[in-house]
Amino acid sequence: MKDQEPVAFTGYQKFVIFILAITQFTVILDFMVMSPLGDMLMKSLNLKPQAFGFAVSAYAFSAGISGLLTAGFADKFDRKKLLLFFYMGFIAGTIFCGLAHTYAVLVAARIITGLFGGVIGSISMAIITDLFALQQRGRVMGFVQMGFGGSQVLGIPIGLYLANAWGWEAPFWMVASLSIVIAILIAVRLKPVADHLKVQKDKSVYKHFLHTVAKADYRVGFASTALLSIGGFMMMPFGTAFAVNNLGLTNAQLPELFMVSGISTLVIMPVVGKLSDKIDKFKIFIAASVWTMIMCVVYTNLGVTPLLLVMVFNILMMMGVMSRMIPSSALTSAIPEQADRGAFMSINASLQQIAGGVAAAVGGLIVTQQSKGSPLQHYDTVGYVVVGISILSILLMSRVDKLVKRRMESSKAAIVPEEALAH
Template sequence: MEQTTASPFSGYQKFVIFILAITQFTVILDFMVMSPLGDILMKSLKIQPGQFGIAVSAYAFSAGISGLLTAGFADKYDRKKLLLFFYLGFTIGTLLCGLATTYEFLVAARVFTGIFGGVIGSISMAIVADIFPIQQRGRVIGFLQMGFGASQVLGIPIGLYLADLWNWHMPFLWIVAMAVIIIALILTKMQPVTQHLAVKKDKTPLTHLFHTLINKEYRIGFAATALLSIGGFMMMPFGSAFAINNLHITNKELPIVFMVAGISTLVFMPLIGKLSDKVDKLRLFAFGCFWTMTVILFYTQLGPTPLWLVIAFNILMMMGIMGRMVPSTAIVTGVPEMQDRGAFMSINTSLQQIAGGIAAFVAGQIVVQKTQFSPLEHYDTLGYIVSAITILSIFLMYRLTLMIKRRPVQAPVAQVKTDTEISPENA
């Protein structure tokens, strides 16, 4: 795709980026914290890798099903109200996770959280597509994905510290405290996002959902995103258990690994976002994929490893993952037509979550741990599977890029207030 000079953000656009980024931070942290807590949870609840895989996939499956059920309605309402509704449900679900006392309670709480949390990302992406032109979306998505790095720099180390100081419930309760503040900000500061409602729609919600699902061009985008999700979900749930039991990283060293990798993400993410708006997104995506595959194939073969080398591998891995995540997300946001954005993003996120749930479940069946303190076996098999899937995703992203190039550039729908139009009361 041809790149043009990106225009600066208005004051309100900066606020939207901030509120969506901080929202994503809590949602990502709620999911991400399950991985570093994996070893603690498996030992505390006396469960096997397969059971932990189910606990992780429970969120993903419920999120995916919820997204599909709500996709037909995603373009029927003010996106701000949808964001508030689902974020409130996510907060309640996270509170239930913090109150869980048994494995069964935790799985049920993860299902409830997934029903609401899994839709938030698609709503956020629809808001981005409405407010920001595609020439700005690389930078916007770069900032939003900083929530991924921030969750590792601040969220996961603090969460692990709270879990070590008290118990594994505390990280979830801490997320709830932050979410309450965010709900207040969205309610009082964010403008309605309703311009998409002006587009005439003759379809019922179910018809809208069906027509979006059967669109040939959209299906390519769905498949590409699902494949990328399989790679992330397949390895991540057992990352901390692999580091502790195979690489011999201690529980006190684990937060350092996540924190340093997260800091590198915060440094590289805005740079990758800017680069994504200046160079060909497909080339950047392909480079990130091959980089990630190379690091993964080496990392999954490691045995006992010094802390500094584990940190170095995690930094390199995060660089590759972020290098493909930003351009791929920017490309996918250019796939749907204006009137289908909400439904497309909902379905896309749903299939992403369902694919991830399947990946986490399958990974739990592949990975074996003979005792609670023995090394994980067959973790390297996951690396081979992820690499093969990554190659296929490059081909699908190539087809998406060709499709988007044939279209005229789409302007953003929403006309938000400029700095001068925002009064002190609404600022």
């Protein structure tokens, strides 16, 4: 069954897509620049790898907690004001990172940045769901999530270039400067997003949170998002170590690999977004999941491989991963009712962060390394675990798909009698 014909965007909707995409870009870039700065930061602040790993995970952990804490408030305010408040907090945290000269201050700065930055994605999702019809959301998700690819293309090369020229603090100052310009644009040009306030029923913040968690349909959405995140994050933390120690790449070749992967996502995402507005979203999700499973098994079983072939395999894998992400995000966005969207998106984003942290920890228990520089062992096992989780994800997403289609049918059935009465 096909969706309706794609609905064209208005000029203002195009501005909203741009501002949300560039906002998402800065938030992801802030997270991504920590990776290439690892060696420089460890030497500058005299850190062990474990300590640096904690500084990175502090962001994700605080972002997950933040989403749960703010879920009850998420539908009580104009979404524009909420976006500005958290974005200003994110900017302050990023500036704090640039001023950090001790490990304790850096961790504190990353926690602050995570507390504010971790909620911005869910607010953006709520705005998208409020302002765009389901038949437009695939394309919107495709453009907004290009921030992930853009941060890979720009985050590592520009972050390293600035850090080499002016010190490891420089990338944070770059992100903060760009974010200040974006915050001004949001304040001046984005219109209030407050229609959800007219349909609010829960007066208490705590009751609103419980009311959102209590809905069985919502819990299906939460579970599907968490499973997708576990599958996605389990391989990611060890990708660079696998590329160097198993595939035989040099550290100098890694920026090229990241850049090519990033450029591929910039090309893939808008195409998949358009397709998911024309073709059944769940069918695209199934095809992408099967493709991802195949590529995960192939990639995790590779031995020493030339750079060009590694790039090809990475692009093929990114095709599957991104082609799952866009239709699944669009379908999940259609689950909550207008009055609950902010709370739903906040809880959903939190579970995504927390599930990612759990996945990284589980992956760490599976993968072993006999000595520094020796090949990773059992990385192929992680690939097989991802396959199992992907199969469960398809089953859960089929329930989400049925929920959304049932809701759309009931909406159409409600409109017909109203039109009949009008005649």
